[in-house]
Amino acid sequence: MNRTVLVIGILITAAIVALFAFSFGRDPQHINSPLVGRVAPRFALRAVGTGEVIDIESLRGKPVVLNFWATWCMPCHAEHPILQQAARALGSDVQFVGVVFGDTEENIQAFIRERGEAYPTLLDDKGKTSIAYGVGGVPETFFIDRNGKIVAKYEGPLSFEMLQTYVRKVLS
Amino acid sequence: MIALLLVLTLQTTKVPDAAQFVGAPQSTPLQGSQLDTRTIEIAGQLRCPVCQGLSVGDSPSAMAMNMKEQVRELLARGYTREQILAYFEQSYGEFVLLKPKFRGVDSLVWLLPLIALAIGGALVVMKMRKLERPVATTPSDAGDEYVNRVRQLVEKE
Known part of the structure; x- marks a missing residue:
C-alpha cells in the first residue's frame, strides 16, 4: 500500500513539474492567432486627416504591414518611429497601414502632428475590425502577403530587427 | 473641392x-x-x-x-x-x-478531475477492505521453537 501511495505521489509530482517546465518561458497572454494562414478579414476604414476610405482588398498585390495601435498605449509610442522609418525605407514595396482603436480622432491627429506619419492611419470607431482580427491589446501587427493571406502576427512593440524579419517573410 | x-x-x-x-x-x-x-x-x-x-x-x-x-x-x-x-x-x-471544448488536450480539463476522483475512490475502497479483514487468530510466532517450549511449560503448570 505504501509503495502504491509512493508511486502515485511520484506520478502526480512529475506531472506538476512537467507542467511547470512546459509553461516556464511562455507568455500566458500570448495567443496563437487562428487567422495566420487565412485571408485577412476584409474592411474599409476612413483615414484620419484625409478622410479617404482605404479598403484592405484594394491593397492586394502588395505585402501589407497592418499595425493596430492607440495614442494611450506607451509601447506604441516606442514602436512608432521604427514603423515610420521602415515605411519610408521600403517605399512602395510594402504598404504600411495603421489601425487605431479605443481612441479619438483629435488625439490621433495631435499625435501624428507631433511625431509624423509615413502611411495612412485608419480609425476603427467601434473596434469591430480589431475584434475580427482578434486583437487583445496594442500594439499588435499583422503581416499580410501579396495574396491577402496573413503570414504572421506579432504582439507587442516591434524592434527594427523583428520588423525586418517579418517583412522578409511577406516579401518572399 | x-x-x-x-x-x-x-x-x-x-x-x-x-x-x-x-x-x-x-x-x-x-x-x-x-x-x-x-x-x-x-x-x-x-x-x-x-x-x-x-x-x-x-x-x-x-x-x-x-x-x-x-x-x-x-x-x-x-x-x-x-x-x-x-x-x-x-x-x-x-x-x-x-x-473549453471537449477536444484534444483541452479534454483533460474535464477528464483529469474525474480521473483523480476515480483514483481517490479506489484508494479509499482498498483501505477500507484492508481494515475490514479479520485479525489473525493464530499466533504469528507459531513456528518459533523457543516460544513453543515456553507455551508447553505454561500449559503444564
Missing part, C-alpha cells in the same frame, strides 16, 4: 462582417427583453481578452464593451449562439471561450 468632398462622402466604410467567418444567420432576429437576456448569456461565455479571468459580460473595459455590443448586434441579425461563439473563436482562438 466640392467634387473631392462628394467623392469622400460617397466612399463607404466597411467593417469585417460575421458572414465572412460563419456564413448567413441561421435563426430569427431577436429583440426586446429576449435580446437583452441572450446578450448577457453569451457575453458571459466569452473571455475578455484584455482582462485577467473576466468574462466579456463582467468586464468594464472598452474592448469587452465593444465585444458585448457586437454580440447584441449579431443576435439582432439572427445569428445563433453557436455561430456567435464560432465567430469569436475564429478571431481569438479557443482562448476566448470561457468553457
Whole structure:
C-alpha cells in the first residue's frame, strides 16, 4: 500500500513539474492567432486627416504591414518611429497601414502632428475590425502577403530587427 | 473641392462582417427583453481578452464593451449562439471561450478531475477492505521453537 501511495505521489509530482517546465518561458497572454494562414478579414476604414476610405482588398498585390495601435498605449509610442522609418525605407514595396482603436480622432491627429506619419492611419470607431482580427491589446501587427493571406502576427512593440524579419517573410 | 468632398462622402466604410467567418444567420432576429437576456448569456461565455479571468459580460473595459455590443448586434441579425461563439473563436482562438471544448488536450480539463476522483475512490475502497479483514487468530510466532517450549511449560503448570 505504501509503495502504491509512493508511486502515485511520484506520478502526480512529475506531472506538476512537467507542467511547470512546459509553461516556464511562455507568455500566458500570448495567443496563437487562428487567422495566420487565412485571408485577412476584409474592411474599409476612413483615414484620419484625409478622410479617404482605404479598403484592405484594394491593397492586394502588395505585402501589407497592418499595425493596430492607440495614442494611450506607451509601447506604441516606442514602436512608432521604427514603423515610420521602415515605411519610408521600403517605399512602395510594402504598404504600411495603421489601425487605431479605443481612441479619438483629435488625439490621433495631435499625435501624428507631433511625431509624423509615413502611411495612412485608419480609425476603427467601434473596434469591430480589431475584434475580427482578434486583437487583445496594442500594439499588435499583422503581416499580410501579396495574396491577402496573413503570414504572421506579432504582439507587442516591434524592434527594427523583428520588423525586418517579418517583412522578409511577406516579401518572399 | 466640392467634387473631392462628394467623392469622400460617397466612399463607404466597411467593417469585417460575421458572414465572412460563419456564413448567413441561421435563426430569427431577436429583440426586446429576449435580446437583452441572450446578450448577457453569451457575453458571459466569452473571455475578455484584455482582462485577467473576466468574462466579456463582467468586464468594464472598452474592448469587452465593444465585444458585448457586437454580440447584441449579431443576435439582432439572427445569428445563433453557436455561430456567435464560432465567430469569436475564429478571431481569438479557443482562448476566448470561457468553457473549453471537449477536444484534444483541452479534454483533460474535464477528464483529469474525474480521473483523480476515480483514483481517490479506489484508494479509499482498498483501505477500507484492508481494515475490514479479520485479525489473525493464530499466533504469528507459531513456528518459533523457543516460544513453543515456553507455551508447553505454561500449559503444564
